[in-house]
Amino acid sequence: MLNSDEAQALWVRLNDLKCVSPDFGSDLFAYVFLGELSRLRPQYESHLLRCEHCQIALKLYRSQHDSGKVLVEYLEIGKKIIEEARAENRTIETKTLSSGMAYFRPHEQGGLGLTVVVHSDGEVSSVEEQSREDFASVGHTQELI
Ligand SMILES: [Zn+2]
Numbered sequence: 001m002l003n004s005d006e007a008q009a010l011w012v013r014l015n016d017l018k019c020v021s022p023d024f025g026s027d028l029f030a031y032v033f034l035g036e037l038s039r040l041r042p043q044y045e046s047h048l049l050r051c052e053h054c055q056i057a058l059k060l061y062r063s064q065h066d067s068g069k070v071l072v073e074y075l076e077i078g079k080k081i082i083e084e085a086r087a088e089n090r091t092i093e094t095k096t097l098s099s100g101m102a103y104f105r106p107h108e109q110g111g112l113g114l115t116v117v118v119h120s121d122g123e124v125s126s127v128e129e130q131s132r133e134d135f136a137s138v139g140h141t142q143e144l145i
Contacts, residue, residue: 002063010056017053078116078127081105093135100125104135 002010024047048054085092085103093104100120106113112129119125 002059007060007063010060014053014056014060017056019053020051021047074127075124077114078118078124081114081116081127082118082124093132095135102135104130104132106132 024043048058081092081103084105085094091106093106095102095104097117100118103116103118104113105116112131113135115126115128115130115135116124117126
């Protein structure tokens with residue numbers, strides 16, 4: 001567990017850093033919380049060795065959340081967004097990926113929205129906060145494997 005000074009220092013440091021491979025780094029959430037993706041473990045571990053941004057983000061994340069509870073909440077939100085998209089809710093943006101689909105639900109007041117990534121086998125692989133610009137520009141086009 002981090003104390004608040006340590007956490008504060010890490011947040012400051014995190015602001016100065018960028019993920020060395022954002023498409024890959026954004027899926028770390030799935031690696032951390034979904035055992036199903038353990039086949040990707042070696043790739044994520046090597047990413048973590050190279051990427052200080054993700055090391056710090058993970059450390060902060062783990063110190064602040066009850067991982068089991070957060071996982072269940074995020075998966076529920078993710079499934080809901082997918083259902084809305086399938087019901088042709090026009091506020092949900094979709095994007096075809098090499099490995100599946102991504103759905104973006106914008107925030108009602110214009111803050112960060114939520115991006116859900118679903119593998120072609122139907123498994124939700126990540127749910128994360130993201131801006132519309134990032135959803136539109138930062139690929140998700142890169143193959144994970
Ligand atoms: Zn990274």
